[in-house]
Each structure stands twice: as structure tokens, then as C-alpha cells.
Amino acid sequence: MSFPLLPKSFFLRSDVVKISKDLLGKILVTQFNNQITAGKIVETEAYRAPDDQACHAKNNRRTPRTETMFLEGGIAYVYICYGIHHLFNVITAPENMAHAVLIRALEPLEGVEVMMERRGLKKAESKLTAGPGSLSVALGINKKHNGFSLISRKQQVWIEDRGIKVPDKNIIASTRVGVESAGESALLPWRFRIADSKWTSPAK
DNA sequence: AAGAGGATGAACT
DNA sequence: GTTCATCCTCTTG
Numbered sequence: 001m002s003f004p005l006l007p008k009s010f011f012l013r014s015d016v017v018k019i020s021k022d023l024l025g026k027i028l029v030t031q032f033n034n035q036i037t038a039g040k041i042v043e044t045e046a047y048r049a050p051d052d053q054a055c056h057a058k059n060n061r062r063t064p065r066t067e068t069m070f071l072e073g074g075i076a077y078v079y080i081c082y083g084i085h086h087l088f089n090v091i092t093a094p095e096n097m098a099h100a101v102l103i104r105a106l107e108p109l110e111g112v113e114v115m116m117e118r119r120g121l122k123k124a125e126s127k128l129t130a131g132p133g134s135l136s137v138a139l140g141i142n143k144k145h146n147g148f149s150l151i152s153r154k155q156q157v158w159i160e161d162r163g164i165k166v167p168d169k170n171i172i173a174s175t176r177v178g179v180e181s182a183g184e185s186a187l188l189p190w191r192f193r194i195a196d197s198k199w200t201s202p203a204k
Numbered sequence: 205a206a207g208a209g210g211a212t213g214a215a216c217t
Numbered sequence: 218g219t220t221c222a223t224c225c226t227c228t229t230g
Contacts, residue, residue: 045211054211065226083224085212102211133212143225178211 003027003160008151011073011092016099019092020046021171021192023101025164027109030139031156035114037139039106039129040164042197045176046190047089049098054182057098068147069098076157078136078146085133086142090150090159104177104191105130107199108138115139130201170195174204 006026013019021044029038049057049069056079057066068077069091077089077100093099106129108115115138119128129135136142141157148155173189180186193200 047211056211063227079211080223080225082210082212082222084222087211089211100211104211127213131213176211181210 003162005151005153006159006161008074011090011151012094013073014093014097014099016048016092016101017046017190019090019099020044020101020190021166021168023090023103023159024171024192024194025166027160027162027164028103028106028139029110029158029160030141031153032140035111035140037111037114038109038160039135039139040109040199041103041105041159042107042194043103043105043130043200044192045102045104046192047100047102048190051185052182052188053185054176054179054188055098055100055185058185060098066098069100070096071147073099074149074151076141076145076148076150078141078143080143081133086136087132088136088139088141088145102132103135104132105193105197105200106135106138107197126199130199166194172203177201177204 023041047055049055050060057069072095073092075091077091089100089102129138172193172195174191176191
């Protein structure tokens with residue numbers, strides 16, 4: 001079986017909020033050491049420079065870390081949070097527009113045994129892949145994948161479209177997690193979850 | 205060169 | 218609900 005990948009044009013659109021919703025129901029796949037792990041995206045957050053003050057690249061701030069965000073859409077942005085957690089984002093929009101979608105939770109589909117082993121869990125409970133730090137561990141994603149292309153299978157991380165449609169009425173929008181210090185931007189309803197999924201991280 | 209703080213998660217009480 | 222692990226990045230001096 002071979003499902004189509006999301007085309008570059010999917011990522012190059014300028015509305016990162018729309019893309020965040022469109023990514024719900026898509027399949028994030030990794031293949032490291034010939035082990036496939038895959039999960040349906042059930043929770044995302046949009047980050048949009050320059051106006052969004054919760055975004056690392058707010059006010060188009062360029063640093064060695066944020067430089068990835070200014071690259072052309074269709075690549076991964078992975079950074080370390082709190083010194084421990086590797087957070088996986090999808091970069092969108094054309095070059096020099098620093099937009100990103102944080103993937104916050106997955107519904108495990110393939111390689112569940114591998115994921116459980118990586119997470120040190122004995123059961124496929126929701127904490128296996130709920131929360132951005134957890135899903136990165138489950139899929140084997142870490143900082144070294146920063147900048148990897150998502151639009152081919154060659155760099156072991158990609159996103160498939162398996163034809164799952166998530167209607168608007170099944171999408172819960174709410175404020176983003178952990179951005180309280182971002183002033184007015186903290187109020188933006190840019191966190192999106194699939195309403196009937198048990199695999200998302202908890203409501204606030 | 206030093207210090208503060210962070211797009212979290214786990215283990216507590 | 219609270220604490221804290223743990224370290225990289227950025228700012229300041």
C-alpha cells in the first residue's frame with residue numbers, strides 16, 4: 001500500500017491557521033532503522049510570525065534557531081523545550097514567511113509496538129502519543145531532524161493523505177497551550193482538536 | 205562569561 | 218494542584 005504524500009503546494013499556502021485545521025486527519029509517518037511508525041494527526045496549533053507574539057519568530061526575529069522557520073514550507077522544525085522535550089512542527093508558507101504548525105497529538109496507527117517500546121509503556125493508552133513531547137519520542141523524532149523535508153519519503157519523515165476528512169463541526173478550536181505570557185496573542189483560538197478523538201491532550 | 209527562562213511531562217501530595 | 222527535571226538559546230555585560 002502506498003498512500004499519496006501531501007504535495008508541496010499544501011504547505012506553501014499563506015493561511016497557517018487553515019493549514020493547521022487541514023492537517024487534522026492527515027498521517028504523520030517516520031521510518032527509522034526500517035521501522036515504520038505512523039499516526040493520525042488529531043491535535044495541532046498554529047504559530048504565525050510576525051504578528052503572533054507566541055511564535056519564536058515574532059516580529060520576524062531571526063536567530064540561529066528560528067532560521068528554520070523562515071525557510072520554504074514543507075520541512076520539519078524541531079526544537080528542544082525545557083531542555084528535555086523535542087517538539088515537532090511543520091513549516092508552512094513560502095520562504096521568509098515564518099509560519100509553523102505544532103503537532104500536539106496523534107492517534108497511533110502503525111508500529112504501535114515500536115512506539116510503546118520507545119515510550120516505555122506496556123499499553124497503547126492515550127499518553128503514548130498525546131502531547132508534543134510524547135509523540136516525538138513515540139515516532140523517534142528528535143532535534144537532528146530539524147530542517148528535514150516532509151514532501152518525500154527520502155528523509156524518513158513524511159505526511160500522507162489517506163483520504164480522511166475532518167468536517168469543521170468536528171474541530172474544537174481553543175487557546176494554545178503554554179503561551180500565557182504572549183499578551184493578546186495568548187487569546188487567539190489557534191489550537192485545534194478532533195472533537196471525538198480520545199487521543200488528544202486534555203482540554204484546558 | 206553568566207544567567208534567565210522556556211510552544212512539557214511525570215511524579216508527587 | 219504543585220514541583221521539578223534538565224539544557225539549549227538568547228540576552229546582557
